[in-house]
Amino acid sequence: MCQLLALNSNQPAAITFSFEGFVARGGLTDHHRDGWGIAFFEDTGCRLFVDYEASITSPVAQLIKHYPIKSTNIIAHIRRATQGKVSLPNCHPFMRELWGKYWVFAHNGDLKNFHPELSGNYLPVGVTDSEIAFCYLLQSLRERHPHREPCRAALFASVQEITREIAGHGVFNFLLSNGDAMFAHCSTNLHWVQRAYPFSTAQLTDCELSIDFRKHCYPNDLITVIATKPLTSNEDWQQFSRGELNMFVNGEIAEQYKPAAERSKPVVLAAVPHAC
Amino acid sequence: MCQLLALNSNQPAAITFSFEGFVARGGLTDHHRDGWGIAFFEDTGCRLFVDYEASITSPVAQLIKHYPIKSTNIIAHIRRATQGKVSLPNCHPFMRELWGKYWVFAHNGDLKNFHPELSGNYLPVGVTDSEIAFCYLLQSLRERHPHREPCRAALFASVQEITREIAGHGVFNFLLSNGDAMFAHCSTNLHWVQRAYPFSTAQLTDCELSIDFRKHCYPNDLITVIATKPLTSNEDWQQFSRGELNMFVNGEIAEQYKPAAERSKPVVLAAVPHAC
Numbered sequence: 001m002c003q004l005l006a007l008n009s010n011q012p013a014a015i016t017f018s019f020e021g022f023v024a025r026g027g028l029t030d031h032h033r034d035g036w037g038i039a040f041f042e043d044t045g046c047r048l049f050v051d052y053e054a055s056i057t058s059p060v061a062q063l064i065k066h067y068p069i070k071s072t073n074i075i076a077h078i079r080r081a082t083q084g085k086v087s088l089p090n091c092h093p094f095m096r097e098l099w100g101k102y103w104v105f106a107h108n109g110d111l112k113n114f115h116p117e118l119s120g121n122y123l124p125v126g127v128t129d130s131e132i133a134f135c136y137l138l139q140s141l142r143e144r145h146p147h148r149e150p151c152r153a154a155l156f157a158s159v160q161e162i163t164r165e166i167a168g169h170g171v172f173n174f175l176l177s178n179g180d181a182m183f184a185h186c187s188t189n190l191h192w193v194q195r196a197y198p199f200s201t202a203q204l205t206d207c208e209l210s211i212d213f214r215k216h217c218y219p220n221d222l223i224t225v226i227a228t229k230p231l232t233s234n235e236d237w238q239q240f241s242r243g244e245l246n247m248f249v250n251g252e253i254a255e256q257y258k259p260a261a262e263r264s265k266p267v268v269l270a271a272v273p274h275a276c
Numbered sequence: 277m278c279q280l281l282a283l284n285s286n287q288p289a290a291i292t293f294s295f296e297g298f299v300a301r302g303g304l305t306d307h308h309r310d311g312w313g314i315a316f317f318e319d320t321g322c323r324l325f326v327d328y329e330a331s332i333t334s335p336v337a338q339l340i341k342h343y344p345i346k347s348t349n350i351i352a353h354i355r356r357a358t359q360g361k362v363s364l365p366n367c368h369p370f371m372r373e374l375w376g377k378y379w380v381f382a383h384n385g386d387l388k389n390f391h392p393e394l395s396g397n398y399l400p401v402g403v404t405d406s407e408i409a410f411c412y413l414l415q416s417l418r419e420r421h422p423h424r425e426p427c428r429a430a431l432f433a434s435v436q437e438i439t440r441e442i443a444g445h446g447v448f449n450f451l452l453s454n455g456d457a458m459f460a461h462c463s464t465n466l467h468w469v470q471r472a473y474p475f476s477t478a479q480l481t482d483c484e485l486s487i488d489f490r491k492h493c494y495p496n497d498l499i500t501v502i503a504t505k506p507l508t509s510n511e512d513w514q515q516f517s518r519g520e521l522n523m524f525v526n527g528e529i530a531e532q533y534k535p536a537a538e539r540s541k542p543v544v545l546a547a548v549p550h551a552c
Contacts, residue, residue, distance in 0.1 A: 044401050045364025048324060063339045088321025097372060100399035120422070121397060123376035125320050146396070 002092070002108045004190070005076040005231075006175045008182035009223040010250035012042075012070035017211045020065055021204035021231045023055040025078055035091040036061060038076040039104040040069045041179035046102040050091040072250075073177045077106035089126035093175075094134050096122055098142060099149040101178045105134040108228055109171030109187055133166050137176070140165075152181065156247045156255035159183055163245055175226065182248040184226050186240030191230050193237045194251065195223040202232040222251030278368070278384045280466070281352040281507075282451045284458035285499040286526035288318075288346035293487045296341055297480035297507045299331045301354055311367040312337060314352040315380040316345045317455035322378040326367040348526075349453045353382035365402035369451075370410050372398055374418060375425040377454045381410040384504055385447030385463055409442050413452070416441075428457065432523045432531040435459055439521055451502065458524040460502050462516030467506050469513045470527065471499040478508040498527030 005022045007015045019038070036058065037050035047069065055061045055078050077092035084090040092106040107130035114129055121142060122135035140162045141155075149155065159176070163185050166172055173190050176183040184190060195202075197220070199213035217223070226248075230237035240246070243259035281298045283291045295314070312331035316323045323345065327334045331354050353368035360366040368382040383406035390405055397418060398411035416438045417431075425431065435452070439461050442448055449466050452459040460466060471478075473496070475489035493499070502524075506513035516522070519535035 042364045045326070045367065047326060047364065050321070050323060059339065059343050063335065067335050088318045088323065091321065095371075097399065097401060100401055102401055120418075123373065125373060125376055125378055142396075 002077055002079045002106075003228040004106055004108045004173060004175050004226070005228075006177070006182055006184065006226040007071070007074040007223065008177075008226070008248040008251055009072050009221065011218070011221055012072055013221070013223050014068035014070050015074050015076070015225075016065060016068050017202070017204070017209070018225050018227070018231050019076065020209055021206040022076060022078065022227065023061055023065065024206040033080070034086045035079040035088075036077060037091045037093050037106070038064060038074065039093045039095065040071040041073040041102070041104075041177065042069070042071055044101060044179055046095060046104060046179065048093065048095050048104070050088060050093075052086050052088050052091055073179055073182055075104050075106050075175045075177055075182075077108075082110050084126055084128040087126070090128050090131075092130060094131050096134070096138055098138050098178075099145075101149070101180075103138060103176065103178050105130075105137070106175045107133060108173040108189070111166065111170040111172065114166070114169040133172070133174075136166065137162050149178075152247065152249070152254060155181075156183075156245075156257075159247075160245050160257045167243070173228065180249065181254065182224075182226070183245065184240070184248065185245045186242060188242065189228055190226065190240040191228070191237045192224055192226040192240070192246075193230070193232070193235045195225065195235075196221070196251075201234070203234050204231060205233045206231070224248050224251045278353055278355045278382075279504040280382055280384045280449060280451050280502070281504075282453070282458055282460060282502040283347070283350040283499065284453075284502070284524040284527055285348050285497065287494070287497055288348055289497070289499050290344035290346050291350050291352070291501075292341060292344050293478070293480070293485070294501050294503070294507050295352065296485055297482040298352060298354065298503070299337050299341065300482035309356070310362045311355040311364075312353060313367045313369050313382070314340060314350065315369045315371065316347040317349040317378070317380075317453065318345070318347055320377060320455060322371060322380060322455065324369065324371050324380070326364060326369075328362050328364050328367055349455055349458055351380050351382050351451045351453055351458075353384075360402055360404040363402070366404050366407075368406060370407050372410070372414055374414050374454075375421075377425070377456075379414060379452065379454050381406075381413070382451050383409060384449040384465070387442065387446040387448065390442070390445040409448070409450075412442065413438050425454075428523065428525070428530060431457075432459075432521075432533075435523075436521050436533045443519070449504065456525065457530065458500075458502070459521065460516070460524065461521045462518060464518065465504055466502065466516040467504070467513045468500055468502040468516070468522075469506070469508070469511045471501065471511075472497070472527075477510075479510050480507060481509045482507070500524050500527045
């Protein structure tokens with residue numbers, strides 16, 4: 001399996017602190033040594049860094065640790081290969097263009113007997129089930145909305161339908177972003193934490209590093225961090241339910257789906273406008 | 277205008293030496309300060325680095341200068357904006373997927389009254405004429421060969437036809453690669469040099485740096501470097517004719533087109549097999 005990390009915020013934020021702990025899992029505190037990658041949206045552009053070296057030794061990872069690229073949507077991934085050899089084309093995140101926007105995707109899990117018919121608009125370059133799932137997801141979004149990107153609510157509904165279909169084939173924890181919104185789906189294991197005023201100090205679990213967010217954040221900042229396993233020992237990480245899909249916008253949940261069995265739990269939706 | 281740099285070779289090679297001189301043109305010895313980018317193919321994967329900072333000050337460019345990523349196909353670009361503001365989505369090279377391969381494109385020039393009908397398979401994310409040209413080029417290739425990549429000769433013929441159409445709108449010097457072949461087209465200004473046995477010493481024109489390739493290359497290495505302007509002062513750089521399109525494979529010209537007026541000049545085609 002692999003591990004996922006994402007950031008969604010209302011102001012461009014650096015992920016250097018969380019990335020420091022995450023990278024340690026790529027060979028130091030955990031065994032995800034088969035490559036890594038990170039994508040930063042800036043404006044409508046995207047910087048994508050991928051490497052098949054273990055993140056703990058990769059020169060590119062060292063750059064990212066010390067170069068505070070600020071973004072409102074960031075997706076990172078460290079890989080432990082289950083399908084596909086250790087090579088660059090099999091490293092997540094993957095990137096494609098749809099409706100004149102870049103879309104970025106990273107997956108943690110394993111899909112069985114998943115051989116969707118791909119029409120050719122999006123074809124995998126590597127040989128992972130993850131990239132096939134991403135291609136099928138984008139192809140299906142395009143089939144549902146062939147001319148332009150729909151409003152957020154309709155987009156969320158489409159992503160949810162396609163996710164449910166793919167998740168029927170196995171473990172499908174994923175992160176997906178188009179630079180506006182961050183989709184996060186949990187099959188088995190995913191957590192998130194929101195950092196907001198009044199900010200406090202956080203301590204990484206994977207290395208001896210803490211940060212006092214009061215020195216780095218403004219009162220209006222809202223920053224959500226999503227990770228396979230909590231990265232800090234003293235923050236209020238919330239666990240996703242199995243089957244839960246969230247769309248984060250500006251650091252808050254804008255749309256949410258939970259399977260029926262989970263709906264008795266309270267669901268708080270942020271007041272993010274998304275009129276169709 | 278902008279400047280282009282490419283490498284095509286028969287064995288993975290580093291571009292650090294040529295890149296050192298090229299980067300100097302991004303704010304030190306020339307005025308191309310409006311962003312830069314570089315793409316390295318490895319296996320079927322691709323590492324793409326883009327930055328809107330001047331290449332001479334960019335931390336990512338510093339990484340590339342000191343991190344010898346080896347590749348048989350590399351495309352780099354430094355930008356001086358003529359269309360589109362200085363921002364990440366307007367930085368070259370651009371990358372898309374076609375027929376299950378990544379395609380990378382960088383352009384030097386300016387296209388006028390170029391508003392092709394884009395069907396939606398490839399849409400620009402930024403606002404440059406260059407990205408529109410790339411989208412139209414891939415769309416046209418897909419229309420001509422909807423199911424799979426054709427053989428090299430047919431691919432070259434299609435790229436040449438589409439190039440001629442786009443070049444009717446203005447200056448269209450470009451580099452294009454799918455990881456197998458490197459296409460290079462000249463409207464106004466493009467040069468190339470082949471480094472082969474017996475290797476010698478080369479001296480950069482843009483900074484005080486020389487290299488003795490005899491210490492870095494094997495006898496069978498064939499390395500072609502393409503650049504808007506020659507990067508070294510003591511190598512046999514050849515100037516492209518206006519309208520010339522070359523497809524380099526394994527460090528040699530595999531296919532070539534020159535307009536009729538240029539055909540009286542001798543053309544040497546390497547014996548690269550490309551049976552359809």
